[in-house]
Amino acid sequence: MEIVVCVKPAPDSETRLRANPAGTALDSEGVKWALTGYDESAMEQALLLKEAHPGSRVRVVSFGPAPRSEEVLRSALALGADAATWIEQPAELAPDPLLAARAVAAHLRDAPWDLVLTGKQAGDDEAGLFGPALGALVDAPSFGGVSAITHDPAARSFAFRRSVEGGSETVTAPVRSVLGLQQAANDPRTAKLPNILKSRRTPIEKVPWALTQAALGPHGRPATERVAFRLPAPRSGAKMIEYRTPDEAAEKLVRLLQGEAKVFP
Amino acid sequence: MLVVGEIRDGRLVPSSLEAVAAARACAGPADAPEGLLVGPAARTESGAFAAAGLGTVHCDADEALARPTPWAWSRAIVAAATAAGAETIVLAGTAAGRDVVGRVAAVWEAAGVTGVTAIARGPTGRLRLTRPVFGGRATEELEVAAPRAVLAVRPHAFAPPPAGTTAATASDLSAPRPEKDGRITGFERVAGGAGPELGDAAIVVSGGRGVRAAENFSLIEDLARAFGAAVGASRAVTDAGWRPVSFQVGQTGKSVTPQLYLAVGISGAIQHLVGMVGSRVIVAINSDAQAPIFRVADYGVVGDLFQIVPALTREVRKARGLG
Numbered sequence A: 001m002e003i004v005v006c007v008k009p010a011p012d013s014e015t016r017l018r019a020n021p022a023g024t025a026l027d028s029e030g031v032k033w034a035l036t037g038y039d040e041s042a043m044e045q046a047l048l049l050k051e052a053h054p055g056s057r058v059r060v061v062s063f064g065p066a067p068r069s070e071e072v073l074r075s076a077l078a079l080g081a082d083a084a085t086w087i088e089q090p091a092e093l094a095p096d097p098l099l100a101a102r103a104v105a106a107h108l109r110d111a112p113w114d115l116v117l118t119g120k121q122a123g124d125d126e127a128g129l130f131g132p133a134l135g136a137l138v139d140a141p142s143f144g145g146v147s148a149i150t151h152d153p154a155a156r157s158f159a160f161r162r163s164v165e166g167g168s169e170t171v172t173a174p175v176r177s178v179l180g181l182q183q184a185a186n187d188p189r190t191a192k193l194p195n196i197l198k199s200r201r202t203p204i205e206k207v208p209w210a211l212t213q214a215a216l217g218p219h220g221r222p223a224t225e226r227v228a229f230r231l232p233a234p235r236s237g238a239k240m241i242e243y244r245t246p247d248e249a250a251e252k253l254v255r256l257l258q259g260e261a262k263v264f265p
Numbered sequence B: 001m002l003v004v005g006e007i008r009d010g011r012l013v014p015s016s017l018e019a020v021a022a023a024r025a026c027a028g029p030a031d032a033p034e035g036l037l038v039g040p041a042a043r044t045e046s047g048a049f050a051a052a053g054l055g056t057v058h059c060d061a062d063e064a065l066a067r068p069t070p071w072a073w074s075r076a077i078v079a080a081a082t083a084a085g086a087e088t089i090v091l092a093g094t095a096a097g098r099d100v101v102g103r104v105a106a107v108w109e110a111a112g113v114t115g116v117t118a119i120a121r122g123p124t125g126r127l128r129l130t131r132p133v134f135g136g137r138a139t140e141e142l143e144v145a146a147p148r149a150v151l152a153v154r155p156h157a158f159a160p161p162p163a164g165t166t167a168a169t170a171s172d173l174s175a176p177r178p179e180k181d182g183r184i185t186g187f188e189r190v191a192g193g194a195g196p197e198l199g200d201a202a203i204v205v206s207g208g209r210g211v212r213a214a215e216n217f218s219l220i221e222d223l224a225r226a227f228g229a230a231v232g233a234s235r236a237v238t239d240a241g242w243r244p245v246s247f248q249v250g251q252t253g254k255s256v257t258p259q260l261y262l263a264v265g266i267s268g269a270i271q272h273l274v275g276m277v278g279s280r281v282i283v284a285i286n287s288d289a290q291a292p293i294f295r296v297a298d299y300g301v302v303g304d305l306f307q308i309v310p311a312l313t314r315e316v317r318k319a320r321g322l323g
């Protein structure tokens, strides 16, 4: 089975967020780019499937600017991916999930694959558009919020759970599906040192932007433009409730939530 | 403009009405949005949907769309958008709603934006959308640079419109089903999942290590029930096995941005904070006045949760007329 895992470089989850001076984007100065939670779950799921079905291959693909994409591709290789492909995104082009899906779809047209795994959403923009858009563009089923995938080679299908409001659905989908993993759907492994060292020497296949651009034609532009990026004003510190009895504390708190905060009738 | 409603267990999902409110916020006064419902209950639910302020409601009553797959649903949505002559499609940002936006945007050649909390027009008349990013730790505004847009609105961001008296005009629609699609074969309710889903609840009550034992967690659940809230937990709780990881809020759990978040017996470690600081109002109940959670809270009660929480549960029930 040929498994393709799509990952996006996103700021490490402990990054201290700051806006750029224009207030239109994250200030990327000093940001550490990493595989984030959902993508880690996708990587882990791919490795579990590979272990369950010997002879399978895991190829990790990332559309993004240099050198961020290389960093996350190397992390995925260190975890156990067999090959890596970097689809170049020019640095001046704003990140856009639909554009990313079009770029990856153009690449997959001539590549072998049985299953595409990705995070249900990216760790930064949390858009959740990439997987469904990719599914549509390669004419395949797509499901997000997925966990616990098993493969039935005889039936050429996958079975898995999809988390929705109030519970989870059981779903089956044929070979050549695009599945977006739920975060913490599994317990992602960490890379071992020898593999980290080995991953440094693994060649990364590069797809130059010119190739993608030619394939996309008029669609090679983002459909949205980010005009503002803001951090919430720091909270001024909690209003502490003074009380003599628990009942008094409860009464005062409920009154504040109703009257001042207006969060509850 | 087309508003896509969602039907679950035969009933219109309430956030579908919030999507109507969002659509009306960006529609011109003369532009009555149309609607789409799919599945066997489409026609019976079309009245309640239209009453929120819609013109025609397109109904694809195919039995197979009772729980539509993203692919099958996207076909019906594109067909309805074409029938309605729509340039903008608005959906409720439920798990299923969000899971279809990218498909529709790709085939309909539109911009796709999820998690929308506010809709305005930019200086040049383009749609301008506000949405939280980084688990609510930041906010971005996007302008639509394409002629068409597909939007999923974040639950609770828009107040549902008061029910009007619009007479529903239901119109039948049938889109071809995809051939190589997956199949949704079952649904399992999560234990303790009677309340709203953690990810889209308006109020979340979370318990931490301060609760001390699995059996005491019922205190947190009682308070959540009184509020009509979802139950959350810190990692200390899920690591101890008091509750499954699906309840965990934080860096390695879920990110939540409810209107109200109550942290009970939670110290406020950075890995917990990143999953909840985007909440609109935060209340902390903790016996340690120095606990870092008070630094991000709006309201704090220093005290023993075993005394405060039962009193608060009683008070909330009283305030909500639950006796």
Ligand SMILES: Cc1cc2nc3c(=O)[nH]c(=O)nc-3n(C[C@H](O)[C@H](O)[C@H](O)COP(=O)(O)OP(=O)(O)OC[C@H]3O[C@@H](n4cnc5c(N)ncnc54)[C@H](O)[C@@H]3O)c2cc1C
Residues within 6 Å of the ligand: B207, B208, B209, B210, B211, B233, B234, B235, B236, B237, B248, B249, B250, B251, B252, B253, B254, B264, B265, B266, B267, B268, B269, B270, B271, B272, B275, B285, B286, B287, B288, B291, B303, B304, B305, B306
């Ligand atoms: C890589 C990594 C990822 C992590 N991811 C997450 C995550 O996703 N989510 C998460 O929550 N944590 C996460 N953690 C763990 C995090 O660092 C904390 O250990 C955890 O959040 C602590 O949980 P807690 O606040 O319930 O427990 P504690 O820190 O032990 O706090 C318990 C609190 O209860 C109070 N208390 C005790 N008794 C009472 C009482 N009777 N009445 C009132 N208050 C009382 C105490 O004063 C204390 O403040 C992660 C850690 C790492 C290293």
